[in-house]
Structure formats: C-alpha cells, structure tokens
Amino acid sequence: MKRLLLTFLCFPIFTFGQNEWKVDTKSDWEFSTERMIGSEIREAKDIGGIIDLMGNGALLLNKNVPDSLYALNEDFSQSGSWTSNWKIFDHEIEFTSMGFEILTYGQKLDLTKGWKKFEHNPILSGENVLLPLNPENITEQTILLPPPPGGVPQDQSILLGRGQWEGKWILMFNHTPDAWPKNYYWSFAIADSLAPLKRGINPFSIPTENYPLFGPIDNQAPNDWLEVNGVFYAPDETYQSMAHLWISEDMISWVDKGVIENKVGTDPGIIFDGVQFHLFSENGNVISHCFLDIDSVKGYGNKTVLDVKDHTGDADVAYFNNQWHMFVDDGEHLFYKISYASTSPKNFPYEWKLEPEIYGPHNPEQGQSWDDDNEQGNRFGTGDADVALEGNTLYMFTERPIGAAFKELTELYNGNDQLIEANIYVDRDDDGIADDSTGWNEIDADNSVWHFEEVLKGKKFKVSFRYSTNVSSESPMIKSFQLSNIQSKPYK
Numbered sequence: 207m208k209r210l211l212l213t214f215l216c217f218p219i220f221t222f223g224q225n226e227w228k229v230d231t232k233s234d235w236e237f238s239t240e241r242m243i244g245s246e247i248r249e250a251k252d253i254g255g256i257i258d259l260m261g262n263g264a265l266l267l268n269k270n271v272p273d274s275l276y277a278l279n280e281d282f283s284q285s286g287s288w289t290s291n292w293k294i295f296d297h298e299i300e301f302t303s304m305g306f307e308i309l310t311y312g313q314k315l316d317l318t319k320g321w322k323k324f325e326h327n328p329i330l331s332g333e334n335v336l337l338p339l340n341p342e343n344i345t346e347q348t349i350l351l352p353p354p355p356g357g358v359p360q361d362q363s364i365l366l367g368r369g370q371w372e373g374k375w376i377l378m379f380n381h382t383p384d385a386w387p388k389n390y391y392w393s394f395a396i397a398d399s400l401a402p403l404k405r406g407i408n409p410f411s412i413p414t415e416n417y418p419l420f421g422p423i424d425n426q427a428p429n430d431w432l433e434v435n436g437v438f439y440a441p442d443e444t445y446q447s448m449a450h451l452w453i454s455e456d457m458i459s460w461v462d463k464g465v466i467e468n469k470v471g472t473d474p475g476i477i478f479d480g481v482q483f484h485l486f487s488e489n490g491n492v493i494s495h496c497f498l499d500i501d502s503v504k505g506y507g508n509k510t511v512l513d514v515k516d517h518t519g520d521a522d523v524a525y526f527n528n529q530w531h532m533f534v535d536d537g538e539h540l541f542y543k544i545s546y547a548s549t550s551p552k553n554f555p556y557e558w559k560l561e562p563e564i565y566g567p568h569n570p571e572q573g574q575s576w577d578d579d580n581e582q583g584n585r586f587g588t589g590d591a592d593v594a595l596e597g598n599t600l601y602m603f604t605e606r607p608i609g610a611a612f613k614e615l616t617e618l619y620n621g622n623d624q625l626i627e628a629n630i631y632v633d634r635d636d637d638g639i640a641d642d643s644t645g646w647n648e649i650d651a652d653n654s655v656w657h658f659e660e661v662l663k664g665k666k667f668k669v670s671f672r673y674s675t676n677v678s679s680e681s682p683m684i685k686s687f688q689l690s691n692i693q694s695k696p697y698k
Contacts, residue, residue: 225299227667229290230307230686232263238293240668244268244286251276257366257595258526259311259618259683265671266311267681275480277525280551282312282681285674292633293667301630301662304669305688308626308651309598309618312528312680316617317546318564321602322404324610329408330395331607332356332381347408348607355391355418357381360605361443361520363431364594367396369456374398375594376457377410378440379608380427381418391421392428392440394457400596403610420460426450429473429520429590434483439500441466441474441485449474451503469505470494475521484555486511486532488519493534495555512547512558520590523555527618528679530554533591533602536563542589544604550679565591565602565611621651623676626684628656633666640668651682662689 229238232249239247246268250260260266267282331344332351344350351357362379377395382388394416397409428440429449440452440460449472451463466474471487471494478484483498485505493512496505512518514536522533529548536545543566547558566588590605598618602611626649631640644658667689673682 225295225691226689227293228686228688230262230688235263235265238290240289240291242286242288244283245288246272259309259595259598261597261685264311264683264685266683267673267675270678277479277530278551278554280528281678282675284678285672287670287672288684289670290668292638293669295665295667298663298665300691301667301689302658303690304628304630304656304658305654305686305690306628306649306656307653307685308621308649309683309685310621310624310651310680311618311683312677313617313620315527315529315548315615317531317600317613318561320613320616321565321611322613324403324408324612325406326408327609328607329403329410329603329610330359330362330377330379332358347406349395349408349410349412351381351393352412352414352417353383355381355383355389355422357383357391358606359393359608361427361429361590362592362603362605362608363428363522364592364601364603365431365433367457368433368436371396371457375400375409375596377603377608378428378431379605382422382427388424389422390425390427391418391423392460393418393420400594400601400612401599403601403612404599416458419458426452426462428452430475430522432476432478434478439476439483441476443473451498451500463503465503466498467502467504468508469496469498470508473519475523477523479525479554484523486521486523486555488521488535491516491518493518493521493532509556511556512560514545514560515562518545522590522592524593524595525551525554526595527615528681531593532558533593535589535591537566542566544588544591544602565604619652621682623680624651624673624682625675626651626671626673626682628687629670630662630689631668631670632662632664633668634664636666646672 235247248260249263250258267286269279270281271279326345326347330349359379359381367374367376375397380390380392382390395410395412402409426442426444429443432439438454438457442450449466451466452460454460471489473488474485485496485498487494492510495511496508518534520535532547535542537543543563546561546564549558588604592603594601598615600613627646628649629646631643634641
C-alpha cells in the first residue's frame with residue numbers, strides 16, 4: 207500500500223457496530239458526504255410519468271447550468287470528486303473488498319433490438335367485441351376483466367401510484383363491453399414490481415373494490431394518463447376528435463375540464479417537463495405537438511415534430527437517461543408496429559430522430575405473430591406502446607389485449623468515455639489523519655467487486671471517488687458502494 211499523510215477538514219463523524227459499510231440511497235450519500243466538487247447527489251424524479259435511473263439515490267457529475275431544468279439541460283461538467291466523512295466502527299475490523307454498482311448515465315441506448323415478449327401474454331384481457339380472442343391466446347397468467355362491464359382493455363398507461371397506491375405500479379386503461387364508441391369505462395391494475403415479468407410471472411391484479419374505476423361515459427375514453435404533484439391528468443380521444451381534459455386528485459373522482467381548444471390532431475399523449483405540459487397528437491402520418499395551458503385548457507404553438515411516413519398515433523413520451531424518448535404506432539390501424547424516436551434535452555420537444563418498427567408482430571425473434579388474412583382470428587395487437595423503467599430494465603406495454611415486453615439496458619455499462627477511480631483511507635491512531643490508503647484504483651462501470659491486495663484494518667475509514675467524462679452528455683453514475691469484510695455477505 208501507499209503511505210499517505212493526509213489532513214482532512216473537520217466534519218461530523220459517525221459510529222457503527224456492524225462489519226460493513228453500505229451507501230445506496232440519497233440519504234446515505236448525503237449523510238456520508240464530507241465534500242463534493244463538480245458533483246451532485248440525485249434521487250430519481252418522476253419526470254413525465256417515468257422514474258429515472260438514479261433510483262433511491264446516486265452520485266454523478268453536475269449539469270453545467272445547475273439552476274436550469276434538469277430534463278432540458280444536456281451537458282455535464284467534465285470532472286468531479288466526492289469524499290466521505292470518517293466512518294468509525296466500535297471495534298477494529300478488516301475489510302477485504304469493495305463492491306460497486308456503477309452506470310454510464312446518458313449513454314446512447316439502442317432500442318431497436320433486444321426486446322423480449324412476456325412469455326405468457328396477454329397480461330390483461332377481456333371479452334373483445336370487435337376482435338374475439340381465440341382460446342389459445344389466453345394463458346394461465348392472463349388476468350380477465352371481471353364482468354360487468356368486461357370488454358377490451360386499451361389505451362393503457364403505466365405510472366407510479368400515489369396515496370393508497372404509493373410505490374406501486376398503476377396500469378390505467380379504458381374498456382367497453384359494447385361496440386365503439388359507446389359506454390367507455392376506465393379501470394386499472396396494480397403491481398408491486400414489474401420484475402416478475404422477466405420470470406414469466408404476471409405481477410398485476412385488479413383491485414375489485416375500485417372496478418370499474420370510472421364510467422360508463424359515452425364517447426370519452428382517455429388515450430393517456432399522467433400524475434404531476436399529486437394531480438392526475440387524462441386527455442381523452444373523444445369521438446369526432448373533440449378531446450377533453452380530465453383531472454383528479456385521488457384517481458377515483460374525475461372532473462371534466464372541457465374541450466382542449468386550439469389543438470391539432472387526435473389521440474393526445476400528455477407529458478410534463480418540470481415546468482410545462484405538452485401534448486403529442488396523431489395527425490395522419492405525423493405527430494403534432496403543442497404546449498398545453500392547464501388552467502385555460504388550451505393548446506398553443508402547434509407544430510409537426512415527427513414524420514413517421516405511415517399512419518401513426520398514440521405517442522408515449524418520457525424522459526430518462528438524459529434523453530427524451532417517444533414510442534408511436536406505425537402502420538395500418540389495428541395492425542400496428544411500434545416505432546421509436548429520441549431527442550436531446552436541449553432540443554426537446556423538437557428534432558426527433560426516428561427508428562422505425564423496433565417492435566411488432568412480424569419480427570420472429572420477438573415471438574409475435576398474427577393471421578393477416580383473418581380479421582376476426584388469432585390477432586395480438588402491439589399498438590399504443592407505453593414504457594416504464596424499473597432498475598436497469600425498460601418495460602413496454604401494448605394494447606388489444608394488453609401485453610408486455612422488456613429490454614435490459616446493457617449499454618449503461620459501457621464506460622469507454624468515462625474514468626472512475628476510488629481510494630480508501632485508514633486512520634489507525636484516531637488523530638484524524640490518514641495513516642494508510644489503497645491508492646487510486648480505476649473502477650469499471652458495472653456491478654463489480656474490487657478485492658484489495660492487502661487487508662484494510664482499523665476503526666476509521668474514509669472513501670474518495672474522482673471521475674471524469676469525455677462526452678458532455680454522459681456522466682459516470684455511482685449508484686452504490688459497499689465495503690465488506692470476510693464475514694460479510696458477497697456484494698450483489
């Protein structure tokens with residue numbers, strides 16, 4: 207080991223009796239911090255209905271314009287550092303390893319491949335009046351809408367719950383037991399986590415005490431739902447394109463705020479960037495955008511923002527991983543494929559780059575198929591994509607009936623343009639000065655473990671990180687670290 211005599215500023219210290227030290231939440235990071243330079247501790251915020259990759263808290267570089275809106279500011283500082291307080295144990299212990307979960311936040315994602323269909327689709331179905339299901343399309347994992355009113359679930363949105371559903375995933379949808387456009391109902395299903403989908407388990411259930419949630423209402427079926435600061439918003443796709451805006455403070459009682467005036471297009475998707483509301487609407491082969499004044503229920507600044515080249519609609523827009531993402535329908539009505547577009551924070555809501563047909567029924571490796579010659583036959587739709595991010599997995603939900611797919615965001619472990627180093631200090635004689643250290647060691651962007659060449663022994667420990675990026679839109683992100691000794695469980 208390198209011998210270092212380093213003097214640190216006097217900051218609060220803390221004493222623990224356990225034989226490990228783990229930091230993995232925002233409060234952990236803040237409580238453990240002595241000083242930061244060019245860095246911030248950030249917890250995932252619900253921007254536009256989706257949770258970002260920071261989870262419960264992570265360390266990453268500052269944005270260059272720290273006072274601007276995070277989702278509209280792209281560039282990070284070039285370098286930063288973080289140093290902890292002294293961690294004091296009530297007895298001398300030995301540390302032999304340090305584990306990390308480190309990602310490259312802002313790394314460009316390839317969402318054109320790697321999608322895996324939930325093996326027991328559909329996850330949610332019912333009596334489908336217009337498109338009867340063949341019996342073989344229902345699996346042991348399919349949740350059927352209880353009658354009455356039953357019907358076909360569609361226009362779903364996945365969002366995090368609030369109030370009595372705090373911390374749960376809410377899958378909102380509308381459905382009708384009758385032929386469109388009459389007698390719409392609104393309902394939802396809940397799940398504690400989306401991860402069981404990767405194990406072939408449907409985690410959703412319908413809270414029967416709230417079924418149906420709302421309705422019946424003639425002609426008014428929300429195309430999207432969004433929660434912002436405890437208020438739920440639902441623009442509908444009303445028959446003859448007179449879209450209304452509905453709001454609720456408890457998700458149970460809804461108020462019709464009236465027709466959304468001065469909006470181009472139909473089937474609006476709603477998004478909030480932290481300051482303004484936006485609508486992205488179907489308009490033939492293009493997606494039209496307008497800003498939405500919630501108080502006056504009026505759109506302004508209408509502009510075409512994406513040409514899909516084919517019949518399109520049902521735009522789902524979300525911000526995560528320092529990028530804005532849009533998923534849209536692409537193709538013949540009820541035979542949709544899903545296309546994807548992205549743009550940067552500084553260009554949002556314009557300058558979208560299109561990646562056509564990333565997911566759909568004619569891609570054999572995704573396990574999707576239907577009989578094009580039989581309009582009432584074995585059809586499994588993939589329209590109205592809506593996405594959710596849980597951990598490092600992106601989940602996609604599609605309609606008629608509602609199915610699910612997922613993709614691991616493996617690109618997040620590509621740290622070729624980043625440098626991350628760690629150093630651990632030991633104070634053996636309790637004088638506030640480091641007697642020893644590991645020296646600076648480079649750490650990979652991954653779930654990795656650093657095994658020390660020599661055992662670290664003492665009662666007081668301190669950790670330092672320093673990190674940098676060569677790509678202004680990307681930042682190293684340290685989600686957690688854990689110092690462990692021989693008796694500790696392996697880091698996972």
